[in-house]
Amino acid sequence: PMNCPFHVLIYRSRTRSYKQLPIRLSELGTVYRFERSGTVHGLLRARGLTQDDSHIFCRRDQVVDEMVEVIDFLRELYGIFGLGPDRVRFSTKPDDAVGAPELWDLAEAAIPEALEKAGIDYEVDPGDGSFYGPKIDIDVRDAIGRYWQLCTVQVDFQLPEFFDIEYTDEHGQRVRPVMIHRALYGAIERFTGVLVEHFAGAFPTWLAPVQVVAIPIADRHMAYASEVISKLVAAGVRAEVDDSDDTMGAKIRRNQMQKVPYMLIVGDAEATAGTVSIRPRSGKERRDVAVQEFVSTVSDEIAAKRLELSY
Structure with a gap:
């Protein structure tokens, strides 16, 4: 399981006001996946991994600015290692998507706006989003030109509905926040493996x-x-x-x-x-x-x- 529900429980542990948003929660959490035989590939694809899992709870009017800050953060982080991003993909609504279409429309409008505001060139990857929201996938190249996916950023209007989380707005009304899922390293193990490949073992x-x-x-x-x-x-x-x-x-x-x-x-x-x-x-x-x-x-x-x- 992912760590999303646990951060939602933290958010739900007390009454929230619009003045408190955005609320940013982050952890290094372990995740286990039943990767099929033949797909496991050393550090680059493992059944157990450590994810730098972060969730931002914000108002709708804060989504684009929060996304831009995440993009600036990953640029700074990747720049330390001399990594790309070499390819940025905007993944849209998949066939198995859940939730109201109008919420998907809002989420899919926010991502291109944030990417353009941050000055990032991107390509559209139709139907490759998560079942609960569209996402940005960041790929980097290694020493021999292969692409590896690392960072993922997702805009999510659906889980706040499913988990019934709210905040009180300036008019005293109960309003759903928006969740932004963010993993800059993607997985620590994969990131380490990509660094080995990227530098061909000759680390700075x-x-x-x-x-x-x-x-x-x-x-x-x-x-x-x-x-x-x-x-x-x-x-x-x-x-x-x-x-x-x-x-x-x-x-x-x-x-x-x-x-x-x-x-x-x-x-x-x-x-x-x-x-x-x-x-x-x-x-x-x-x-x-x-x-x-x-x-x-x-x-x-x-x-x-x-x-x-x-x-």
Whole structure:
């Protein structure tokens, strides 16, 4: 089951006034779906998922502005990851729709108005809306050009009728609110899977599980490598020393395959001068970089959530 009924119960827990609207409720809720055999696809399509489920209860005159704010929110969120949106679809009334036709007309009029007000180009997907309301579907492209659906935003005049929820307007009359269903990530698992595909595993530094690896040329350089890593860790960088028994070449190849953003090669020259040789996963090696300079540069890169490497 979805989380919609539970947010409705929260709304119904007390008398509501028009002055309180919009009311925005959100949670990370678990959802389970009986996906058929053969359709399950790793993180991208799972039977159990975690949804960033949100519902906005608002007046009819607030619907378009609330939709525009949701669109602005998703633009900002997706921009952090360098994602689209690459395709926006307006899905209209399906054959199995429920509810009064006039309410569907109101809902279907609100979505194009909001998209146009937000300056979003879209295409119409006839008959692909939810049974209780039309929706906006946001698709993004991965590294090889495939589309994946993530965000969904739905305008719903029907569930307020079914659950008999109301608010008191400025004239003291009982009025139905409008529900906007919003899931910006869609599902955390799918979003994570799409990020892996989008970056082809080469995450920007701020998102990489391991951001920096120090590779000592010989065992005698292990202490200096640990000293460098300690400074990075103290600055909040996810860094570690590759202290395996492999050769230096094997260590470099392994960390290159794991797409670690930065490898720091340290030997006698670096230990004596207090520097590092930076080998990014892409680009040319840089030698004789002061440790503190590297720590400051990478810390700034991570804090700014830059998508490109600084070196």
